[in-house]
Amino acid sequence: MDEQKTISVMVVDDHPLWRDGVARDLAERGFRVVATAPDAPAAVRIARAVRPDVVLMDLNLGELSGVDATAMITGELPETRVLVLSASGEHSDVLEAVKAGASGYLVKSASAEELVDAVNRTAAGDAVFTAGLAGLVLGEYRRMAATPDEAVDKPQLTDRETEVLRLVAKGLTARQIANRLVISHRTVENHVQSTLRKLQLHNRVELARYAIEHGLDAEPEV
Amino acid sequence: MREMPTVPGMVARDDPVAPLWRGTVALRVVTFLFAAVNVTIHSDEYLRPWLGWTVLGVMGLWSAFTVRSYSAERGRNWWVVGSDLAVACGLMSLSPFILTDEQYLRLVPLVTTIWACEPAVAVGALGGQVAGALAGGVLGLSTYLNRGEMTVDVVRDVVLLVGAGFVVGMASTTARRTAVRLARALRTEAATAERERLARSIHDGVLQVLARVRKRGLELGGEAAELAELAGEQEVALRSLVAAAPEESTVDGEADLRPALQLLATRRFEVSTPATRVLLPAAAVAELASLVREALSNVDEHAGEDARAWVLLEDLGDEVVLSVRDDGPGIPEGRIEDAAAEGRMGIAKSIRGRVAALGGALELQTGPGEGTEWEVRVFRAGDGGAG
Numbered sequence: 001m002d003e004q005k006t007i008s009v010m011v012v013d014d015h016p017l018w019r020d021g022v023a024r025d026l027a028e029r030g031f032r033v034v035a036t037a038p039d040a041p042a043a044v045r046i047a048r049a050v051r052p053d054v055v056l057m058d059l060n061l062g063e064l065s066g067v068d069a070t071a072m073i074t075g076e077l078p079e080t081r082v083l084v085l086s087a088s089g090e091h092s093d094v095l096e097a098v099k100a101g102a103s104g105y106l107v108k109s110a111s112a113e114e115l116v117d118a119v120n121r122t123a124a125g126d127a128v129f130t131a132g133l134a135g136l137v138l139g140e141y142r143r144m145a146a147t148p149d150e151a152v153d154k155p156q157l158t159d160r161e162t163e164v165l166r167l168v169a170k171g172l173t174a175r176q177i178a179n180r181l182v183i184s185h186r187t188v189e190n191h192v193q194s195t196l197r198k199l200q201l202h203n204r205v206e207l208a209r210y211a212i213e214h215g216l217d218a219e220p221e222v
Numbered sequence: 223m224r225e226m227p228t229v230p231g232m233v234a235r236d237d238p239v240a241p242l243w244r245g246t247v248a249l250r251v252v253t254f255l256f257a258a259v260n261v262t263i264h265s266d267e268y269l270r271p272w273l274g275w276t277v278l279g280v281m282g283l284w285s286a287f288t289v290r291s292y293s294a295e296r297g298r299n300w301w302v303v304g305s306d307l308a309v310a311c312g313l314m315s316l317s318p319f320i321l322t323d324e325q326y327l328r329l330v331p332l333v334t335t336i337w338a339c340e341p342a343v344a345v346g347a348l349g350g351q352v353a354g355a356l357a358g359g360v361l362g363l364s365t366y367l368n369r370g371e372m373t374v375d376v377v378r379d380v381v382l383l384v385g386a387g388f389v390v391g392m393a394s395t396t397a398r399r400t401a402v403r404l405a406r407a408l409r410t411e412a413a414t415a416e417r418e419r420l421a422r423s424i425h426d427g428v429l430q431v432l433a434r435v436r437k438r439g440l441e442l443g444g445e446a447a448e449l450a451e452l453a454g455e456q457e458v459a460l461r462s463l464v465a466a467a468p469e470e471s472t473v474d475g476e477a478d479l480r481p482a483l484q485l486l487a488t489r490r491f492e493v494s495t496p497a498t499r500v501l502l503p504a505a506a507v508a509e510l511a512s513l514v515r516e517a518l519s520n521v522d523e524h525a526g527e528d529a530r531a532w533v534l535l536e537d538l539g540d541e542v543v544l545s546v547r548d549d550g551p552g553i554p555e556g557r558i559e560d561a562a563a564e565g566r567m568g569i570a571k572s573i574r575g576r577v578a579a580l581g582g583a584l585e586l587q588t589g590p591g592e593g594t595e596w597e598v599r600v601f602r603a604g605d606g607g608a609g
Contacts, residue, residue, distance in 0.1 A: 015430045060426045087429035092497035108433040132494045139496020169494045170547045171532030
């Protein structure tokens with residue numbers, strides 16, 4: 001509980017019902033809810049000021065989406081982690097958010113215990129995967145491998161990473177995977193995390209390359 | 223079209239018959255040059271050469287005017303086209319004052335010659351096949367009156383004039399109808415896209431509320447927990463529906479396997495797919511979807527009501543891998559074989575049969591306490607040899 005108390009959380013959601021509900025749930029369980037925000041611009045602005053440990057991010061925010069806010073927040077605040085909390089399931093926008101820098105995804109109907117666990121793991125730097133997200137990430141690596149583009153170094157999964165990700169997508173818990181592959185729980189977590197990190201790094205390189213090609217590489221605002 | 227900014231305005235704003243008008247303009251220029259040569263050759267013998275040259279001059283001016291008019295949409299109207307027809311007939315009727323009787327006998331062309339056929343084409347472009355044919359008829363009648371007798375040449379001219387007006391008119395009508403249909407299709411498409419966007423935002427709102435109700439209800443317990451369960455079921459059903467994008471089959475009869483699987487998701491059954499389409503022949507899509515449905519109902523029957531299952535769809539390019547895993551007690555060793563030996567239509571037989579029919583491969587992993595996992599591999603056509 002001591003550890004939980006130190007974790008500061010910000011909740012971004014356009015539905016007040018949900019925003020306040022989650023904030024209350026987390027506060028009741030010992031998290032410090034330092035801010036809430038109803039839309040992406042406010043989320044970015046407030047996150048800059050309060051620098052929370054974890055941002056719970058809804059993706060359907062209107063004009064500027066949760067994906068944009070995720071990219072801006074994780075780009076500017078390396079210490080802050082974003083956990084996507086979406087009601088509408090594992091769509092491509094969840095994949096986009098993860099590529100933009102989110103550390104994981106949880107469906108909104110997850111139980112309070114699952115949410116608490118996910119926030120703790122996110123704060124600790126782990127990746128929070130659902131089976132659906134693992135399926136999306138696997139698909140994304142394969143899509144990149146199948147797209148002919150010699151200009152870039154495409155990220156690839158190691159055999160072990162593919163194996164782990166497939167088991168996550170088939171609903172096995174980290175512990176079950178560790179047992180099946182006879183590796184440590186920590187190693188499983190590291191593999192999962194690594195699949196995300198490679199994807200995010202590639203995404204950042206791609207964005208930078210796009211910016212340079214299109215003459216957008218002026219001094220970045222800090 | 224102003225209220226439809228998403229529709230490419232070009233299609234509706236541009237005259238769909240514009241190419242026909244460009245052709246009309248070209249015809250006018252070419253036929254005028256022909257008429258100029260004709261007058262130059264025959265003017266020496268004309269009854270009144272000065273009148274021949276004057277008519278040619280008027281034809282030149284009128285050609286310039288109509289070329290300018292027909293080049294812009296504003297000038298393509300009944301006033302200009304009607305005048306065009308009248309001017310052609312009028313100038314033609316001056317022929318008896320220009321050509322000598324001897325020239326008439328030699329069948330020297332009237333002073334307006336083929337220049338006069340252009341109004342039939344213009345009327346056809348503007349008013350469709352009936353108007354075009356009528357204009358051709360008027361010009362043909364005028365030719366007959368100015369020739370003074372019905373010869374084979376005159377009949378041929380009449381047929382050609384009526385035919386030209388009719389054919390161009392038909393092309394014009396078809397082009398207009400196609401343009402109207404295209405505009406309507408584009409409008410429908412834009413409206414559908416807008417409705418989908420609205421539906422998404424409404425669905426999101428409903429999902430939010432259902433998720434919240436379920437969460438809070440379970441915490442409150444008792445009767446609220448029952449309501450929470452109901453809300454939870456509807457939440458999953460709606461989420462699957464939203465995830466399953468409308469089916470879109472390609473021209474060669476392939477379909478996306480993802481929507482068919484996503485609709486099978488429930489609170490206990492999770493479906494994982496790539497973010498991009500997984501295309502297979504439509505028949506294979508239907509077969510695989512019913513195979514998964516069967517495997518899931520088998521989970522319901524044999525793995526207990528609390529068992530969960532995960533469906534994973536992977537696209538490896540030359541093959542598609544579909545796995546269904548449950549966390550039930552598993553199938554004890556030998557039971558599948560027993561079932562088959564006893565002649566009961568076991569799940570294994572049915573699934574094996576379906577996979578074999580698709581030319582795929584099936585792998586079954588199970589054991590007491592380990593759950594059951596089916597893995598189906600379907601090879602894409604063109605790589606058929608691989609399987």
